[in-house]
Amino acid sequence: MNDIAAVASLADFETIIEARRSVRVFDTDHQMSEEIVENALKAALRSPNSSNMQMWEFVRVRSDEMRAAMAPICLNQSAAKTASEFVVVVGRANVYKERAAFNFNQLKAEYGEDSEAFQKVKDYYGKLMPMVYRNDYFGIIGGLRKLMGAAVGLFKPMVREMGKSDTYATIHGSNSLASMTFMYAMKAQGYDTCPLGGFDSKRLKKLLKLKGSDEVTMVIACGKGKPEGIWGKRHRLPYEEVVRKV
Ligand SMILES: Cc1cc2nc3c(=O)[nH]c(=O)nc-3n(C[C@H](O)[C@H](O)[C@H](O)COP(=O)(O)O)c2cc1C
Structure with a gap:
C-alpha cells in the first residue's frame, strides 16, 4: 500500500473540497484544452464501482454544434449555455457480459488459471455477475431474481436489491462516484x-445516439468558472443533524 500521508494530507484534499462549487456561468472566451477533461476522466475511471463492472460510458461533447444542441436539452440553464465542454455520464446496462468477461480474463491472467485465487473469483464473474445483471424489457427476470433472493433471505443474510430498477440504481451509484472523482479532478x-x-433524457439519448437500455446518470457542464457563476454561500445541514452514531 502507498503511504499516502507522505504525499498528501487531509488539508490538501480539503482545499479541493472547499474550492469545488457548482458553477453556473463559465467564461465563453476561455479555451479549455482537451487534456483537462481527459486527465479528469482518467482519474474518474479509477473510482470505486460495484463489482468492478464499470458499467459506464463518458460521452464528451465538445464541438460548437453539439454544445449548441445540448443547451436546450439541458433546459437552457446558464451552465449549459456557457460550458466549454460537457461530459455525459451514461449507465450502460447492456454491457454486463463484456464487462464480466473483462474481469474474468484480467483475473485469470493476473492470478493464473489454476491458482486457488482464481478459483475463488471464477464463478463470481463467470456465473454470478452475468446472472445478477441480466434483465429483460419488462423486468420479469429481475422480479424472479428478487423473489429468489427473498426466499434465500428467510434463512440467511441476503442482498435484497436484485430487481431491474435495483440494477440501474447500482449503476447510477457507481457512476455518481466516478462523477465526483471527475469534478474534484x-x-x-x-x-x-x-x-x-x-x-x-429522451432528447439527450437521441442526440448522443444512446441505446434504449442506456440511462444518463448526469450531465456535467465544464469550463473556467466566472465569479458570478457561484450563486451564494454553501449551505449544509449541521453534522449533528445528519450523522447518527449507533
Ligand atoms: C444529481 C445532481 C443534479 C443536479 N442538477 C442540477 C441542475 O440541473 N442545475 C443546477 O444548476 N445544479 C444542479 N445540481 C447542483 C446542485 O444544485 C448543487 O450541487 C447544490 O446546490 C450544492 O451546491 P455546491 O455543489 O456548490 O456545493 C445538481 C447536483 C446533483 C448532485
Missing part, C-alpha cells in the same frame, strides 16, 4: 463543473 486543475440533473 477538474477543480484540482483549476477548472469548474456543474452537475446537471435537469435535462430531457
Whole structure:
C-alpha cells in the first residue's frame, strides 16, 4: 500500500473540497484544452464501482454544434449555455457480459488459471455477475431474481436489491462516484463543473445516439468558472443533524 500521508494530507484534499462549487456561468472566451477533461476522466475511471463492472460510458461533447444542441436539452440553464465542454455520464446496462468477461480474463491472467485465487473469483464473474445483471424489457427476470433472493433471505443474510430498477440504481451509484472523482479532478486543475440533473433524457439519448437500455446518470457542464457563476454561500445541514452514531 502507498503511504499516502507522505504525499498528501487531509488539508490538501480539503482545499479541493472547499474550492469545488457548482458553477453556473463559465467564461465563453476561455479555451479549455482537451487534456483537462481527459486527465479528469482518467482519474474518474479509477473510482470505486460495484463489482468492478464499470458499467459506464463518458460521452464528451465538445464541438460548437453539439454544445449548441445540448443547451436546450439541458433546459437552457446558464451552465449549459456557457460550458466549454460537457461530459455525459451514461449507465450502460447492456454491457454486463463484456464487462464480466473483462474481469474474468484480467483475473485469470493476473492470478493464473489454476491458482486457488482464481478459483475463488471464477464463478463470481463467470456465473454470478452475468446472472445478477441480466434483465429483460419488462423486468420479469429481475422480479424472479428478487423473489429468489427473498426466499434465500428467510434463512440467511441476503442482498435484497436484485430487481431491474435495483440494477440501474447500482449503476447510477457507481457512476455518481466516478462523477465526483471527475469534478474534484477538474477543480484540482483549476477548472469548474456543474452537475446537471435537469435535462430531457429522451432528447439527450437521441442526440448522443444512446441505446434504449442506456440511462444518463448526469450531465456535467465544464469550463473556467466566472465569479458570478457561484450563486451564494454553501449551505449544509449541521453534522449533528445528519450523522447518527449507533
Ligand atoms: C444529481 C445532481 C443534479 C443536479 N442538477 C442540477 C441542475 O440541473 N442545475 C443546477 O444548476 N445544479 C444542479 N445540481 C447542483 C446542485 O444544485 C448543487 O450541487 C447544490 O446546490 C450544492 O451546491 P455546491 O455543489 O456548490 O456545493 C445538481 C447536483 C446533483 C448532485
